[in-house]
Amino acid sequence: MRVPRFDAAGELVHDGPLIGAALTRVLASGRFIAGAEVDAFEREAAGFLGARHAVSVGSGTDALTIALQPAADRHPGGEVVTSPLTFAATASAIVRVGLRPRFADVDPDTLTLRPDLAAEATGPRTAAVLPVHLYGRAVDVTALRSAVGPGTPIVEDACQAFGARDAAGRACGTLGDAAAFSFFPSKPLGALGDGGLITTGDAELADEYRLIARHGCREQYRTERVGFNSRLDALQAAVLRVKLARVDQGRRRRAQIAALYAARLDSVPGLRLPADAPGHAWHAYTVRIAGGRRDTVLARLRARGIDAAVQYPVPLHRMAPFADPRPCPVAERACAELLCLPIWSGLGDDRIDYVAQELRDALRTAPVA
Structure with a gap:
């Protein structure tokens, strides 16, 4: 018997006709970058999670990188306390914004960042703590916050955890100061390509994330800060809107x-x-x-x-x-x-x-x- 680790085609059995209709709708609109489809997905994803703000981006790695940038701006050359048991994108995002990962060990049962060890790793150079909801299991962010103190920003790596909730029933992506999601096809909410999302309860952070992801521009050809191009395209947004319902x-x-x-x-x-x-x-x-x-x-x-x-x-x-x-x-x-x-x-x-x-x-x- 053949048993693939993940069957992308099999995942589309129920959604195929709806996805086909959604793609046809986008193709007929002629709007493939930004626009109503992307705006609607951001609203719907935020509503599903219970997040105040959601900013779509090009990938989960971009989501992590952009979510960390404000911390890097405040603490240039600082450290981010995180787990060593995760995909390389977690640490790569830290390095890409000019920070250094400071690793703390994981709990032997949950395999997620241990709050007490994360607290031991924090210090004057700490710019943020980046817990990973590994394999879709929510980190106890309440215990982590208590351990590291209220003044330390917590950015959730929720790339494997869309739809996951903690013991209190709160959605991953609403537990820290900001969170990053991936829509790689095998993820709990998967696109038909790459995509990512940043969530936050802070309107100023959301504005900063959107600015960074759009070349530092609020209006075309007027750059306010160094940014880069990271956008969820309308075709992927349409697919994700269909799959979000399931x-x-x-x-x-x-x-x-x-x-x-x-x-x-x-x-x-x-x-x-x-x-x-x-x-x-x-x-x-x-x-x-x-x-x-x-x-x-x-x-x-x-x-x-x-x-x-x-x-x-x-x-x-x-x-x-x-x-x-x-x-x-x-x-x-x-x-x-x-x-x-x-x-x-x-x-x-x-x-x-x-x-x-x-x-x-x-x-x-x-x-x-």
């Missing part, structure tokens, strides 16, 4: 899939399952395999047609562009053990059963390193 339904189905995996893999020797949490978006279902067997198990699964993946094999503080000698032992161990199983809202129960059975078989036969 975000909660997709999240509920992924939660069902996570529960099915948990039931089928419970008490398997040598396997640690991800902890569930209310409001989890389940962008990824990531198990942990100890004993140096992860890569052997991965090879077995792929040979059996299962597109499992390692996300992420190396913590950021051990990568050359972001090198930091301070250890983060929990993240380092996790990177040697993590394995992402296929999950998307259209994944059928037969494939879930197949993945679970093959994983059990692979673990039974894989030798301990």
